[in-house]
Amino acid sequence: QVQLVESGGGLVQAGGSLRLSCAASARTLNYNMGWFRQAPGKEREFVAAITWSIGRTYYADSVKGRFTISRDNAKNTVYLQMNSLKPEDTAVYYCAAHRTAPWSPTGVATYDYWGQGTQVTVSS
Numbered sequence: 001q002v003q004l005v006e007s008g009g010g011l012v013q014a015g016g017s018l019r020l021s022c023a024a025s026a027r028t029l030n031y032n033m034g035w036f037r038q039a040p041g042k043e044r045e046f047v048a049a050i051t052w053s054i055g056r057t058y059y060a061d062s063v064k065g066r067f068t069i070s071r072d073n074a075k076n077t078v079y080l081q082m083n084s085l086k087p088e089d090t091a092v093y094y095c096a097a098h099r100t101a102p103w104s105p106t107g108v109a110t111y112d113y114w115g116q117g118t119q120v121t122v123s124s
Contacts, residue, residue, distance in 0.1 A: 002026050002113045004095045009118030012085055016122070020080040022095030022115060028052070032098040033071060033078040034111060037091035037120075044094070048080060049105035058105040063089075085122045092117040 003025035012018055022033070034049035048069035049058045057069055068081040078095060096111035104110045 002028060002031070002097055002099075004097060004113055004115035006093065006095050006115045006118040009093060009120045011121045011123065014085060014087055014122055014124050016085050017081070017083045018085065018120060020082065020093055020095075020118060020120075022078040022080075024076040024078075024097065026076070028076050028078075028097055029073045030099065032103055032105070033069075034096045034098070034105060035069060035078075035080045036094045036096060036108065037089075038094070038117075039091040042091075044108055046106040046108070047093070050078065060106075082120070085120075087122045087124045090120060090122050092119050 005023050008020040030052050032051050035047040036044050037047050038044040046060050047063055048067055050069045050071050066084045071078045094117045095115040097113040098111045100112055
């Protein structure tokens with residue numbers, strides 16, 4: 001069992017930056033990791049993912065060029081650096097871990113563990 005704890009959310013003005021962290025309770029070296037977000041009244045949507053093996057990254061078109069996902073396996077932590085934030089980025093951001101096959105980076109159902117979420121609010 002892996003527990004994930006997100007942190008780093010908050011209120012920021014449009015154009016600003018935030019860095020989210022996701023700390024795992026156990027070694028996640030062999031886990032693919034992802035970030036998702038959910039705005040009020042909307043479905044949970046994919047934001048970014050990173051593989052465990054070579055650190056290949058995937059991004060939603062809406063965040064490409066503005067967000068960067070990274071991982072520190074020694075610290076069992078995944079990060080999401082968010083720059084040039086927009087009001088439409090406002091949502092609860094969730095960290096997720098995948099261990100069992102098959103995996104789709106963008107597929108909510110293919111992740112095995114989820115954090116409790118952290119709120120990101122971008123004011124205009």
